Amino acid sequence: MSQFSYRHLYYFWVVAKEGGIARAADRLGMAVQTVGTQVRELEKSLGYALLKPAGRGVALTEAGAAAMRQADLIFQLGEQLPSLVRDAASAPAVRLAVGISDGLPKLAVQKLLQSVTQTAHLRLLCHEDEFDRLLGDLALHKLDVVLSDRAAPPNPNIKIYSHPVGSACVNWYAPKNLQFPKEIAFPEVLATLPLLLPTGHTAVRVRLDQWFESLGISPRIVGEFEDSALLATFGTAGLGAFPASAMVHEELLAGGQLQMLGACDRVFEHFFAIGTEKKVQHPLVQQLLQANGTPPPPGIA
Numbered sequence: 551m552s553q554f555s556y557r558h559l560y561y562f563w564v565v566a567k568e569g570g571i572a573r574a575a576d577r578l579g580m581a582v583q584t585v586g587t588q589v590r591e592l593e594k595s596l597g598y599a600l601l602k603p604a605g606r607g608v609a610l611t612e613a614g615a616a617a618m619r620q621a622d623l624i625f626q627l628g629e630q631l632p633s634l635v636r637d638a639a640s641a642p643a644v645r646l647a648v649g650i651s652d653g654l655p656k657l658a659v660q661k662l663l664q665s666v667t668q669t670a671h672l673r674l675l676c677h678e679d680e681f682d683r684l685l686g687d688l689a690l691h692k693l694d695v696v697l698s699d700r701a702a703p704p705n706p707n708i709k710i711y712s713h714p715v716g717s718a719c720v721n722w723y724a725p726k727n728l729q730f731p732k733e734i735a736f737p738e739v740l741a742t743l744p745l746l747l748p749t750g751h752t753a754v755r756v757r758l759d760q761w762f763e764s765l766g767i768s769p770r771i772v773g774e775f776e777d778s779a780l781l782a783t784f785g786t787a788g789l790g791a792f793p794a795s796a797m798v799h800e801e802l803l804a805g806g807q808l809q810m811l812g813a814c815d816r817v818f819e820h821f822f823a824i825g826t827e828k829k830v831q832h833p834l835v836q837q838l839l840q841a842n843g844t845p846p847p848p849g850i851a
Contacts, residue, residue, distance in 0.1 A: 736812030
């Protein structure tokens with residue numbers, strides 16, 4: 551196994567960032583010859599040329615591009631070290647970094663996390679993003695857990711485990727001032743109403759489309775939303791009827807502006823906590839799994 555100096559790797563990283571040895575030497579406050587020697591030592595230890603001449607500067611070889619990707623990860627993590635140490639020393643915080651899939655209902659997220667939010671000295675970091683990006687951050691250990699409406703797909707390169715943390719049927723709601731024929735029963739009445747739906751990037755949208763097809767209903771869609779909270783806001787304002795998880799039923803009706811039209815007894819939203827360990831080690835993730843009706847994996851007390 552080749553051995554190399556991380557100091558040499560750092561000099562290479564700066565040269566690649568600056569696009570030339572002279573500019574890197576100026577940034578580092580070192581002699582050009584010294585920086586060039588350090589980079590050549592790294593190339594020697596790895597056995598491949600990492601840089602090639604390009605005009606007045608240098609460019610990455612294919613081997614250099616691969617090395618640069620790894621160096622980026624290494625030194626980005628290194629830049630986070632001072633703040634992580636400072637935060638750890640300044641307060642006895644219990645840190646939980648949660649990735650939230652952008653299609654997940656926000657009120658459902660709050661309920662799923664309710665069991666851990668009362669933890670003393672909790673520092674909860676919530677990051678919302680697209681599902682695939684969150685899985686990438688999870689694999690890089692930037693997140694402790696990802697909450698999503700779908701299980702993670704199989705990936706031979708990354709060990710990721712999906713733990714179910716509950717499910718709820720989907721109900722339909724409409725603003726009380728929305729006019730519709732009262733004599734038509736649910737769900738057929740949905741064919742007469744303007745409808746708001748989640749976009750196709752959510753797992754529940756596929757199930758709703760299949761449900762409409764099975765009933766022979768052609769929905770009149772007037773709006774599609776990536777964010778479930780925004781969907782409910784526009785629905786409450788009178789734009790149309792909309793589906794929402796039964797998990798947030800009480801919260802939706804609390805304002806007095808909405809009425810429930812009916813329940814999709816064949817359409818469910820499923821919730822998952824996704825982690826990189828089959829045997830969950832983070833105590834707050836264990837707590838989340840247990841509180842939401844999922845027994846801990848074997849081997850966890």
